[in-house]
Amino acid sequence: MSKEFWTVREVVGLFQIEETFLADLEEEEILCPECPENSLNKLFTSRELEKLRLAKILVEDMGVNLAGVDVILCMRSKMIEMRKQFDAILEDLARHVQEAFKKSPDSF
Numbered sequence: 001m002s003k004e005f006w007t008v009r010e011v012v013g014l015f016q017i018e019e020t021f022l023a024d025l026e027e028e029e030i031l032c033p034e035c036p037e038n039s040l041n042k043l044f045t046s047r048e049l050e051k052l053r054l055a056k057i058l059v060e061d062m063g064v065n066l067a068g069v070d071v072i073l074c075m076r077s078k079m080i081e082m083r084k085q086f087d088a089i090l091e092d093l094a095r096h097v098q099e100a101f102k103k104s105p106d107s108f
Contacts, residue, residue, distance in 0.1 A: 005034065005043035014049075015056060025055055028066045030073060 012019055025031040031051055033042035044052070051073055058064040058072060 003046075005045060006049065008033075008042055008044075011044050011049065011052065015052060017052075017056060021056075021059075022052075024066060025052065025069075028070055030055060030066065030070050 006014070008019060008022060011017075011022065022031065026033065031044070031048050033044045033048060035042055054073060054076070055066075055069045058069045059066070064072065
């Protein structure tokens with residue numbers, strides 16, 4: 001998706017959902033659309049659309065309620081952040097091993 005923002009109408013059409021579902025997700029603070037100054041329009045970023053996509057799957061296909069969706073999306077976000085930290089640690093470790101190998105390759 002190359003657009004930066006999507007309107008409510010575009011999101012409803014794209015995801016084939018009711019506006020009330022969007023409103024419920026906003027009320028539960030699962031989605032947080034942008035609200036530009038001097039505008040009544042709500043705009044959704046690609047990050048919010050990804051949360052909406054997952055929320056729709058969880059609710060429609062798996063029968064998860066909105067409180068459960070919130071918990072699952074928070075856990076997913078934390079897991080992604082932990083994965084990034086783990087990847088950074090592994091990259092740092094690989095860098096240290098390479099430096100140590102360059103200093104004394106015979107010790108390996």
